Amino acid sequence: MxxxxxxxxxxxxxxxxxxxxxxxxxxxxxxxxxxxxxxxxxxxxxxxxxxxxxxxxxxxxxxxxxxxxxxxxxxxxxxxxxxxxxxxxxxxxxxxxxxxxxxxxxxxxxxxxxxxxxxxxxxxxxxxxxxxxxxxxxxxxxxxxxxxxxxxxxxxxxxxxxxxxxxxxxxxxxxxxxxxxxxxxxxxxxxxxxxxxxxxxxxxxxxxxxxxxxxxxxxxxxxxxxxxxxxxxxxxxxxxxxxxxxxxxxxxxxxxxxxxxxxxxxxxxxxxxxxxxxxxxxxxxxxxxxxxxxxxxxxxxxxxxxxxxxxxxxxxxxxxxxxxxxxxxxxxxxxxxxxxxxxKQKWDLRLPAQLNYSNCVFCFLKGAQTLAEITANREKAEEKLPKKLRAQPNTPADIHWWAGMESKYGRDLKREGRKILNAETAGKKPFIGFWGINGKMSYRRLAEAHTVAALAQIGAEDSALPCDCTD
Ligand code: SF4
Known part of the structure; x- marks a missing residue:
């Protein structure tokens, strides 16, 4: 060749x-x-x-x-x-x-x-x-x-x-x-x-x-x-x-x-x-x-x-x-x-092959398990990178940025004064985040319970979907 x-x-x-x-x-x-x-x-x-x-x-x-x-x-x-x-x-x-x-x-x-x-x-x-x-x-x-x-x-x-x-x-x-x-x-x-x-x-x-x-x-x-x-x-x-x-x-x-x-x-x-x-x-x-x-x-x-x-x-x-x-x-x-x-090449994408960091780092479509794995292993993975390639705090390579976006741009239906017709939702604080209304998954939860086992305890659904961003 x-x-x-x-x-x-x-x-x-x-x-x-x-x-x-x-x-x-x-x-x-x-x-x-x-x-x-x-x-x-x-x-x-x-x-x-x-x-x-x-x-x-x-x-x-x-x-x-x-x-x-x-x-x-x-x-x-x-x-x-x-x-x-x-x-x-x-x-x-x-x-x-x-x-x-x-x-x-x-x-x-x-x-x-x-x-x-x-x-x-x-x-x-x-x-x-x-x-x-x-x-x-x-x-x-x-x-x-x-x-x-x-x-x-x-x-x-x-x-x-x-x-x-x-x-x-x-x-x-x-x-x-x-x-x-x-x-x-x-x-x-x-x-x-x-x-x-x-x-x-x-x-x-x-x-x-x-x-x-x-x-x-x-x-x-x-x-x-x-x-x-x-x-x-x-x-x-x-x-x-x-x-x-x-x-x-x-x-x-x-x-x-x-x-x-x-x-x-x-x-x-x-x-x-x-x-x-x-x-x-x-x-x-x-x-x-x-x-x-x-x-x-x-x-x-x-x-x-x-x-x-x-x-x-x-x-x-x-x-x-x-x-x-x-x-x-x-x-x-x-x-x-x-x-x-x-x-075989002299250079490569310097991100671990085992962790799915591709596209937006914490893309909500990657599913609970993948996101938890990225969160749990992030520090170790980052240490292996040269300093200038490491994720910066409060950027999208940090899960807290996503939690901030979810709270800022998600929809708090009670605060919006919406009528809550769904009986299941009525007693709760209805909120539409990246995972839909009242999902067990949210970036705040992920940031707090950042191991796969802890996520299983809070019952987060592992709803991994292909992001298909270039489709
Ligand atoms: S679907 Fe694509 S653009 Fe949207 S968060 Fe995921 S990777 Fe980013």
Whole structure:
């Protein structure tokens, strides 16, 4: 196998138009595999790698790069959606992957973040969702374009929506990942050097208390004013506009490209991703062969195209022009193969393989047992990391941050003055947290009873669900 710039034993994928996709065989790293496009036109469309920041996406990315499947001239691009709730070691890994992708292979790799901006809708000041490009260096007053890692992006979402995500309403995945990628691609596919500015020019936030309340009432919201304004305070303190951003300032590999399949698709300086004349593109995700549920959903989505509704939120119709590939699953790469791949490299994601730290560190969908394991083993795991990669207190790599968000943005139904009709709930202090109403699980409980045995004693349900953030 060819050694590459710090990476060895990259699986070989030969692009073959005639290869038949068989049921995933056991992966053999010494074998040459065939990769084929499901439709001939996919080869000409821009390729988008949805990079989650984990080892599987890393293996997928370098397998594609080393086998020449990504081409910058076609408009191919790698996108990482930062939620500001990842572990510092994840950010370090993403940075290394970006550097190698851009310097050795010349393929642009962007860090993106959810961001709102102020605008007038129906005569009322409000905030609308969008995204911004960020640099791969940490945000500070002196580095205002850097990425956030202290929960600011996540909290902006909660404060804007004024409620928490739950397994039934995964607003975090929908807004911070699916929608951000979609918005970014609408700009990128326009083949222009920069994004447009969003928001007004007044030089200060224009939303006042009355406009927050009026907008809430307009949409039949019944939250009392004081609670509503408390929850809206954080988002009102965030930037009220999104500047125009030059792609080349955020990726050293971003150069003008021309893809004929995108020609004439732009409306203004954006390309629609749904509708009759939307942009078509091939998306690549790091699903493995042991994640068949995700793979099956992906295939159903490819088949249904615009008809498919996201499992994350039934109201979100995913881009109609997107066709998703999962090459690792196709060649039978499982979890153990991914670890074996990274063990051979000179660098790796410096987080313990046995603990599920991936994506948002304390994601509520990881289940009680996994969260308890992370909490119980965190100190030891952190000690093994270099100081600059250790989790900081009061950031999302600390469970107390999540407990704080739950208490601030959860819903105390009695305080809201709601009628409690459910007899079981009536005598309690009804509260809707990340685990729904009156669940035995909460981040406060987890922080207090941070062993698996202690959690069993309080009867916390182990409701692990796939977070499926890149789906
Ligand atoms: S990892 Fe979990 S908390 Fe983070 S965006 Fe995904 S579903 Fe939400």
């Amino acid at each position: 060819r050694p590459v710039y710090g990476l060895v034993d990259i699986p070989l994928l030969k692009v073959s138009p005639r290869a038949k996709r068989a049921a995933a065989p056991a992966f053999n790293p010494t074998k040459q595999y065939a990769f084929h496009y499901d439709a001939a036109e996919h080869r000409r469309q821009p390729h988008v790698v949805k990079f989650s920041g984990g080892r599987s996406s890393g293996m997928l990315l370098f397998t594609m790069l080393e086998n020449g499947i990504l081409q910058p001239e076609r408009g191919d691009v790698v996108v990482f959606n930062n939620t500001s709730a990842e572990h510092p070691a994840t950010y370090d890994f993403v940075r290394r992957c970006q550097r190698l992708t851009e310097q050795k292979y010349g393929v642009p790799f962007f860090w993106t973040e959810f961001q709102t901006y102020e605008d007038v809708i129906g005569g009322e000041w409000t905030r609308l969702p969008s995204y911004r490009l960020v640099l791969p260096s940490e945000y500070s007053e002196n580095n205002p374009d850097g990425y956030h890692c202290r929960g600011e992006v996540f909290e902006e979402l909660l404060s804007w929506q004024r409620f928490l995500p739950t397994q039934f309403q995964r607003i975090c995945t929908v807004q911070m990942k699916i929608t951000v990628t979609r918005e970014f691609l609408s700009d990128w596919f326009a083949m222009k050097p920069k994004t447009r500015r969003l928001g007004h020019y007044y030089g200060r936030g224009m939303m006042d208390d009355d406009s927050v309340i009026r907008m809430h009432r307009k949409y039949r919201g019944g939250t009392p004013d004081e609670i509503l304004l408390d929850k809206a305070a954080f988002v009102r303190g965030r930037p009220w506009f999104r500047p125009a951003q030059n792609f080349a300032e955020y990726s050293q590999a971003a150069h003008p490209f021309h893809n004929e399949t995108l020609q004439g698709k732009s409306i203004g300086d954006r390309v629609p991703l749904s509708g009759d004349d939307c942009a078509d593109y091939a998306a690549f995700v790091g699903f493995r062969a042991d994640e068949q549920a995700r793979v099956m959903r992906m295939k159903a989505r490819n088949f249904d195209r615009g008809e498919y509704e996201s499992a994350a939120d039934p109201h979100t119709v995913l881009p109609e022009g997107e066709y998703v590939y999962a090459p690792l699953a196709d060649i039978g790469v499982g979890k153990a193969d991914v670890f074996a791949f990274w063990e």
